[in-house]
Amino acid sequence: MATGDNNIVSTEKLQTAINEIKRWTVKWRIKLNETKSVHVDFTNKRIDHKPVYINNQIVPYENSAKCLGMTLDAKLRWKPHVKKKQEELKMKYRKMYWLLGRHSALSVHNKLLLYQQVLKPIWTYGI
Structure with a gap:
């Protein structure tokens, strides 16, 4: 640079x-x-x-x-980065829906752990 x-x-x-x-x-x-x-x-x-x-x-x-x-x-706006992260988060959530959805046998505590370990890092990195 x-x-x-x-x-x-x-x-x-x-x-x-x-x-x-x-x-x-x-x-x-x-x-x-x-x-x-x-x-x-x-x-x-x-x-x-x-x-x-x-x-x-x-x-x-x-x-x-x-x-x-x-x-x-080029204009240092966050729109392309945020949009890419949104799509990545949606895809990951869809793959994990069977674990995180309302009909899952997992406890709320385990669902929260999965969210914190898998989904949260996707949207918190770089924002």
């Missing part, structure tokens, strides 16, 4: 950092995976995107990026 007064300055700083990381990876014989890299400009303004390169390949520009399980969009 790089910051700057405008996108040109921040992109130049980012390219400098990428080049430094590239030198470090060559020294330690580590290969960068440029196919998993994306370039996102975090701003509320409409801007022209200056390309960034890794191994002489343009890093594709995206409107959002996933970092440590969190979805960050």
Whole structure:
């Protein structure tokens, strides 16, 4: 990540950092995976995107990026992340309905334990 007064300055700083990381990876014989890299400009303004390169390949520009399980969009709004977590929570709850539903033989205490251990971490991470 790089910051700057405008996108040109921040992109130049980012390219400098990428080049430094590239030198470090060559020294330690580590290969960068440029196919998993994306370039996102975090701003509320409409801007022209200056390309960034890794191994002489343009890093594709995206409107959002996933970092440590969190979805960050270009305007730093939480909507895509929350929507993804909602869907993940719904799917997990549907799979566990036979355990958590009202006709389950489990006690309320055991249902609460299942909720706290399985479902709660999904919606509390990153929010």
